[in-house]
Amino acid sequence: MEHFRRLGDVPYPELAQSLKDGCLEMSLGPFSKRLKANNSQVTEFLQDAYRDVPVRTKLGDITDVAVTIKSPSWFRQYVRRQVVADPGFIVPAVPLPVRLSALSFEMGLNLAVALKCCRLVSFHAAVVGNEKGAIFISAHSGGGKSTLASALMVEGYRLFSDEFGLLDMSNSLLVPYPRPVSLKGDSINIVRDFTGADWLTPVLSDTPKGDIAYRRARPSDIEEADKKLSSKLIVFPVFTKGARPVAKELAKSEALMRLIPSSTNYHLLGQGGFEALTAMVAGARSYEIQYGNTDDSMKIVKDLAAGVGL
Amino acid sequence: MTKAWLKSIVRQSPLPSDPESLSDLVAFAEAHHVLGQMATVWQNEATGKLKDVFENAAIRTAFDHRMLAFEMGRIERALHGTGIAPVLLKGGAYVALELPASEGRRVADIDILVAEDDLEQTENRLKEAGWAFEETTDNEYDQAYYREFMHELPPLRHIRRRTVVDVHHRILPRTSRVLVKNDMLIDAAQHLKGRELRTFQPVDLFIHSSVHSFADGSFDTPARSLVELYFLFSGLSEADKSALAERSVTVGASMPVATALWALNEFFGEKVPGVGADSMIKPASALVRGAFRAKLENISGAYFAKLILYVRSHYLRMPIPQLALHLMRKAARQLVNAVKREDPLKSQ
Numbered sequence: 165m166e167h168f169r170r171l172g173d174v175p176y177p178e179l180a181q182s183l184k185d186g187c188l189e190m191s192l193g194p195f196s197k198r199l200k201a202n203n204s205q206v207t208e209f210l211q212d213a214y215r216d217v218p219v220r221t222k223l224g225d226i227t228d229v230a231v232t233i234k235s236p237s238w239f240r241q242y243v244r245r246q247v248v249a250d251p252g253f254i255v256p257a258v259p260l261p262v263r264l265s266a267l268s269f270e271m272g273l274n275l276a277v278a279l280k281c282c283r284l285v286s287f288h289a290a291v292v293g294n295e296k297g298a299i300f301i302s303a304h305s306g307g308g309k310s311t312l313a314s315a316l317m318v319e320g321y322r323l324f325s326d327e328f329g330l331l332d333m334s335n336s337l338l339v340p341y342p343r344p345v346s347l348k349g350d351s352i353n354i355v356r357d358f359t360g361a362d363w364l365t366p367v368l369s370d371t372p373k374g375d376i377a378y379r380r381a382r383p384s385d386i387e388e389a390d391k392k393l394s395s396k397l398i399v400f401p402v403f404t405k406g407a408r409p410v411a412k413e414l415a416k417s418e419a420l421m422r423l424i425p426s427s428t429n430y431h432l433l434g435q436g437g438f439e440a441l442t443a444m445v446a447g448a449r450s451y452e453i454q455y456g457n458t459d460d461s462m463k464i465v466k467d468l469a470a471g472v473g474l
Numbered sequence: 475m476t477k478a479w480l481k482s483i484v485r486q487s488p489l490p491s492d493p494e495s496l497s498d499l500v501a502f503a504e505a506h507h508v509l510g511q512m513a514t515v516w517q518n519e520a521t522g523k524l525k526d527v528f529e530n531a532a533i534r535t536a537f538d539h540r541m542l543a544f545e546m547g548r549i550e551r552a553l554h555g556t557g558i559a560p561v562l563l564k565g566g567a568y569v570a571l572e573l574p575a576s577e578g579r580r581v582a583d584i585d586i587l588v589a590e591d592d593l594e595q596t597e598n599r600l601k602e603a604g605w606a607f608e609e610t611t612d613n614e615y616d617q618a619y620y621r622e623f624m625h626e627l628p629p630l631r632h633i634r635r636r637t638v639v640d641v642h643h644r645i646l647p648r649t650s651r652v653l654v655k656n657d658m659l660i661d662a663a664q665h666l667k668g669r670e671l672r673t674f675q676p677v678d679l680f681i682h683s684s685v686h687s688f689a690d691g692s693f694d695t696p697a698r699s700l701v702e703l704y705f706l707f708s709g710l711s712e713a714d715k716s717a718l719a720e721r722s723v724t725v726g727a728s729m730p731v732a733t734a735l736w737a738l739n740e741f742f743g744e745k746v747p748g749v750g751a752d753s754m755i756k757p758a759s760a761l762v763r764g765a766f767r768a769k770l771e772n773i774s775g776a777y778f779a780k781l782i783l784y785v786r787s788h789y790l791r792m793p794i795p796q797l798a799l800h801l802m803r804k805a806a807r808q809l810v811n812a813v814k815r816e817d818p819l820k821s822q
Binding site (some may be wrong): 223224230253281283 | 493494496497500501504522523524526527529530531533534536537540678
């Protein structure tokens with residue numbers, strides 16, 4: 165059986181052929197994927213954004229999800245070409261123009277994982293951590309969690325994920341899933357300034373979500389993706405342009421009630437999900453933070469992290 | 475798909491050893507809603523990623539079963555004091571009776587059957603308890619159509635919990651060419667211990683499932699239907715198995731039952747009574763059986779087979795003139811809706 169290799173070490177023709185045949189197996193954190201695409205933009209995006217992720221060009225095992233990037237109809241292969249992600253079941257995926265294939269891939273993969281995952285409690289959140297524990301950043305899209313997560317990575321924290329907070333029901337530990345960090349609008353420039361342009365993919369402009377670029381996970385994030393951590397700090401960031409920085413500690417009950425609606429699958433999991441979530445909240449301190457710029461949010465989070473011994 | 479896949483799903487034959495075939499099989503099982511059943515019968519052998527995938531499926535199914543148990547209680551509560559003990563159909567019955575056919579089975583909505591005389595009261599009580607018709611069917615034509623010609627009310631969705639109850643008063647549409655004796659099935663139904671809920675007796679569970687698969691609709695979930703029939707059949711006692719043919723004649727369901735037995739023999743190699751040239755019950759014609767086989771084996775193609783089954787489903791459902799009138803009304807409504815609807819591109 166073929167061994168896993170760094171995606172960046174696979175020659176382009178081999179990668180493209182494997183994707184075309186629908187037998188590229190990608191293993192990252194708790195989820196493995198089978199990917200299929202006959203699309204040079206997807207191939208190039210994978211080479212860039214997933215450079216250090218382990219893959220096999222021939223399927224060596226079954227996978228958690230299978231995603232195909234394809235044309236939404238026969239007609240759209242030729243005229244105003246479009247692509248759509250197909251995870252093998254019906255999802256509300258919007259067809260996008262071919263030039264946005266990378267976005268289609270990322271959104272499709274997120275949707276496939278979010279809708280299919282029942283083994284782990286899944287939250288819409290960014291998570292980073294160091295050897296002592298994890299910081300769980302819960303937020304709506306646009307709340308600034310990806311920028312904050314990127315900034316904390318520069319401070320030496322490991323990236324767990326910027327889209328999925330994943331909670332193991334057997335031990336209430338957070339599970340790393342270091343996919344590329346999705347940056348939108350102004351945050352692209354902010355993150356480029358403090359990480360260097362080398363870590364960002366080219367900008368996709370005029371997408372339905374505005375400008376988008378991805379910050380690649382570092383080799384160390386990926387190598388340590390099997391190390392789970394308990395959550396020590398839970399933050400709910402609220403970005404208001406020009407606002408003065410404030411942190412307000414939340415009661416555990418309040419934090420719990422805010423986290424439940426941000427989960428994609430809590431309602432399905434019954435007792436196991438409830439017990440894992442209450443244990444996570446019980447073991448951490450929770451804060452709502454308001455801020456007007458990234459520097460402020462960094463300062464607050466670093467102070468709070470120091471306060472819980474991170 | 476192949477016969478071998480169906481046998482692997484129910485554990486009649488081993489799982490394919492090469493990863494690509496296994497991956498295709500698992501994807502097929504998931505797309506056709508039988509991954510949960512497969513996970514149940516293979517859970518002790520699975521290792522590695524397969525174990526993860528099966529565990530995931532089991533957690534998902536457990537939710538369905540909890541939902542079902544909860545909603546059964548709410549239906550019972552809604553009908554409390556009326557003396558109506560609805561018959562749980564299909565998945566609801568299998569789960570309540572803890573049959574092998576329930577293990578790993580996904581359940582989306584709850585189907586219940588009440589005597590036609592109890593229909594109005596059942597409907598009113600469920601509405602008082604928070605169930606309501608959905609917007610798409612809450613119009614005069616649909617309501618009249620369901621009530622006059624169909625075997626069930628339009629789906630009732632709970633306004634807060636969003637769960638769906640289908641209230642049946644017959645097994646098949648009133649106009650169906652297959653005339654199942656509803657009263658005989660209801661009369662033989664058995665109470666769940668200590669509850670105001672009933673289920674069909676074991677032989678009738680198999681008969682109803684056969685009717686649902688082979689005398690209603692166009693075999694749209696072939697793998698799921700056959701896996702269900704397989705587990706129902708293997709759960710029957712020997713006495714029940716030998717009583718099956720005669721009972722199916724008595725209740726007017728011999729064609730679908732004979733077809734189901736043929737299918738079990740054809741796809742699982744089950745030795746079943748009532749199959750063969752000398753049997754007392756006759757399956758659907760060779761043409762229709764061929765179409766069932768083709769649709770199962772080539773789910774994305776088999777256009778001719780699908781056409782045959784589609785035409786057959788309507789032929790079985792109602793007389794031609796009535797069907798023509800109904801399809802014309804539906805087409806006209808679609809046209810009106812299409813004109814009414816704004817161009818989605820313009821509104822952006």
